[in-house]
C-alpha cells in the first residue's frame with residue numbers, strides 16, 4: 001500500500017486546536033494513509049472520538065498513560081482511580097478502537113515517590129493489558145522503564161507497539177522475540193547513540209513509524225506534526241541501507257499486521 005501510517009500521535013493535543021484542518025490536510029498531502037490518535041487520560045477521550053470522525057484517516061486509541069497531569073506544573077503516576085474514570089468510556093467506544101493506549105510504566109522519581117506508587121502504575125498497566133486482550137486489541141506503549149515494561153507485557157499480551165523505546169537494545173530484542181513492534185519518531189535524528197543503535201539492531205519487520213506529535217519532533221521545542229513521518233522513514237532507510245519505498249511498504253505492512261482494523265478501513 002502506498003503511504004505511511006503514523007502509529008502514535010497526540011492529534012487531540014491543544015497544540016493543534018487552532019489549525020487542525022490544515023494539519024490533517026498537510027498530513028494527507030505528505031503521503032500519510034492513517035494517523036493513530038493515542039490518549040493520555042479520560043478527559044480527552046471524547047475529543048479523540050470526535051476527531052476520528054475524519055472518515056478513514058484518524059483512528060482512535062484510548063488508554064490511561066502512566067503519568068497523569070494534575071495541573072500544568074504538577075504530574076503524578078497513574079492510579080486505579082484514573083482507570084475507573086476511563087473504563088466506562090473505553091467500553092462505550094470499544095468497537096471503534098484500533099488499540100488500547102497510551103499505556104505503560106514510568107518510574108521517573110518525580111512521578112513515583114514510593115513502592116506503592118509503582119505498584120499503582122503496574123496495576124493500571126496490567127488491567128489495560130487484560131482489557132486489550134479481552135477486546136482483541138493491541139497495546140500501544142509508552143516509552144519509559146524499558147525492562148520492567150517488556151517483562152510485564154510478555155506475561156500479559158501478544159500484540160504490542162513500543163513507542164520511542166528507551167531501554168537497552170538487548171531488552172528490545174526480547175520484545176522482538178515476543179513479536180512486538182517498535183515505532184521510531186522523528187526525534188531519532190537528534191537522539192543519543194543508544195537509540196540510534198537500536199534502529200540498527202531491530203529487524204525492519206518489527207519497525208513501525210510514528211511522530212508522537214506534538215512532541216519528539218526533529219527540532220526541540222518546535223511543534224511536531226505528522227508530516228514529519230518522512231524524517232523517521234528517511235532515517236530508517238539510511239541506517240538499514242534500503243530504499244525509502246521499501247521502508248514505506250514494510251512499515252505500513254507491519255502497521256496493518258499489528259492493527260488489523262486499519263486494513264478494512266483503508267481498503268478502497
Ligand SMILES: [Zn+2]
Nearest residue numbers: 008010102212
Ligand atoms: Zn505519546
